[in-house]
Amino acid sequence: MTELAHSPIFTYASMIILFTLCPPFVILLWYTLAHQDGSVTQTYGFLLENGVQGLIDLWPRPTAIAWRIIFCYAAFEATLQLLLPGKRVEGPISPTGNRPVYKANGMAAYFVTLATYIGLWWFGIFNPAVVYDHLGEIFSALVFGSLVFCVLLYVKGHVAPSSSDSGSCGNLLIDFYWGMELYPRIGKNFDIKVFTNCRFGMMSWAVLAVTYCIKQYETNGKVSDSMLVNTILMLVYITKFFWWEAGYWNTMDIAHDRAGFYICWGCMVWVPCVYTSPGMYLVNHPVELGTQLAISILVAGILCIYINYDCDRQRQEFRRTNGKCSVWGKAPSKIVATYTTTAGETKTSLLLTSGWWGMARHFHYVPEILGSFFWSVPALFSNFLPYFYVLHLTIMLVDRAMRDDDRCRSKYGKYWKLYCEKVRYRIIPGIY
Numbered sequence: 001m002t003e004l005a006h007s008p009i010f011t012y013a014s015m016i017i018l019f020t021l022c023p024p025f026v027i028l029l030w031y032t033l034a035h036q037d038g039s040v041t042q043t044y045g046f047l048l049e050n051g052v053q054g055l056i057d058l059w060p061r062p063t064a065i066a067w068r069i070i071f072c073y074a075a076f077e078a079t080l081q082l083l084l085p086g087k088r089v090e091g092p093i094s095p096t097g098n099r100p101v102y103k104a105n106g107m108a109a110y111f112v113t114l115a116t117y118i119g120l121w122w123f124g125i126f127n128p129a130v131v132y133d134h135l136g137e138i139f140s141a142l143v144f145g146s147l148v149f150c151v152l153l154y155v156k157g158h159v160a161p162s163s164s165d166s167g168s169c170g171n172l173l174i175d176f177y178w179g180m181e182l183y184p185r186i187g188k189n190f191d192i193k194v195f196t197n198c199r200f201g202m203m204s205w206a207v208l209a210v211t212y213c214i215k216q217y218e219t220n221g222k223v224s225d226s227m228l229v230n231t232i233l234m235l236v237y238i239t240k241f242f243w244w245e246a247g248y249w250n251t252m253d254i255a256h257d258r259a260g261f262y263i264c265w266g267c268m269v270w271v272p273c274v275y276t277s278p279g280m281y282l283v284n285h286p287v288e289l290g291t292q293l294a295i296s297i298l299v300a301g302i303l304c305i306y307i308n309y310d311c312d313r314q315r316q317e318f319r320r321t322n323g324k325c326s327v328w329g330k331a332p333s334k335i336v337a338t339y340t341t342t343a344g345e346t347k348t349s350l351l352l353t354s355g356w357w358g359m360a361r362h363f364h365y366v367p368e369i370l371g372s373f374f375w376s377v378p379a380l381f382s383n384f385l386p387y388f389y390v391l392h393l394t395i396m397l398v399d400r401a402m403r404d405d406d407r408c409r410s411k412y413g414k415y416w417k418l419y420c421e422k423v424r425y426r427i428i429p430g431i432y
């Protein structure tokens with residue numbers, strides 16, 4: 001249970017925040033962006049005047065149409081995940097020595113999803129504006145539905161774990177929160193974390209980005225350049241994600257974090273609401289940037305997304321070729337690190353110490369954060385709320401960099417110390 005070595009203070013603090021504050025926050029974020037012009041002060045004033053009853057009154061009840069939309073979407077994505085063809089891909093070896101096998105059909109699922117969604121609108125079969133009109137009810141249904149889903153995951157972890165990469169730490173709450181299973185599956189082929197994180201969570205980001213664009217078009221008869229820049233940048237980012245989805249299966253979310261409330265609820269509720277929030281704001285605030293500014297933001301955003309992609313690519317190419325690749329035109333410099341698995345076997349890993357990974361140990365988070373700034377900045381500066389995602393991402397990635405450093409330190413011991421001596425900065429070269 002090495003992944004459960006999170007500090008108890010961090011665990012309980014984040015648990016309290018996630019259980020009690022995040023559900024109302026999701027609803028208030030939607031309410032403020034969609035009904036209070038994105039003004040935190042206005043929502044605050046409303047809550048001050050109406051108290052808890054005000055929150056209860058504005059909280060949309062999950063309606064039949066909201067459940068129908070969620071169910072159709074989830075069933076469609078699950079079907080694509082199961083049926084679309086894809087290359088067989090092996091994930092990294094787990095702490096107990098298992099190697100998960102996946103079908104890499106994310107890119108196909110992404111294109112089929114967007115083509116179907118836009119096609120339904122184009123041919124007048126389903127208007128995505130309906131999704132925006134019922135967004136509050138959908139988020140409300142997701143808040144409760146995902147909680148039930150996580151309870152089922154917890155029960156499954158106890159009664160029918162899919163592999164030996166599972167187990168209890170002896171504390172019910174922590175098991176529920178951080179998860180029981182690393183690779184839960186239904187049958188042999190349906191990977192639950194691929195579904196929650198990629199095909200439900202990340203895909204909903206793309207679907208909602210398109211929804212906001214269409215809603216603005218349906219309302220105003222045109223799409224503002226700010227909305228176009230926001231949507232294009234988000235879609236470039238999500239396209240990159242699905243292009244590289246098999247690489248994502250090697251990252252902390254999949255290879256180290258277990259399927260519990262923290263990650264699954266986050267992907268199924270937080271991603272559709274918080275990650276899409278700059279676009280949600282722009283629906284009713286069609287800022288016109290002008291061609292020059294719009295293109296400058298677009299180019300800067302694409303550059304950041306490309307650098308973030310290149311950092312991930314560099315690390316994976318380096319690991320895939322066992323260090324026999326070129327990094328920025330030269331042979332890579334590296335540390336050969338050994339570690340012991342929970343089964344007591346000694347294994348070797350390579351740590352790259354040149355290229356992006358020689359600048360800082362988590363430099364890839366810098367372009368990730370800047371990219372999100374560039375798809376938020378088309379909202380300009382009348383309100384803070386369109387930048388909430390940037391703030392949230394910054395806090396999350398700083399915490400993630402610390403958690404990853406801790407995990408790698410306990411995994412690699414003296415070799416990680418050596419890496420930290422060679423590459424001194426955690427995220428921003430010369431600063432942090």
Ligand code: NDP
Nearest residue numbers: 250251252253308312315349350351352357364365368404
């Ligand atoms: P990664 O999994 O890509 O990298 C961390 C892991 O890489 C470590 O745990 C370690 O794993 C290995 N590693 C560390 N240093 C080195 C090195 N020098 N050479 C080789 N391998 C090394 O990190 P993330 O999962 O955090 O990020 C993946 C991508 O996802 C990034 O682009 C990030 O920006 C993005 N992301 C986006 C988020 C969002 O919400 N928008 C949230 C989180 C990430 P090992 O045990 O194999 O050695």
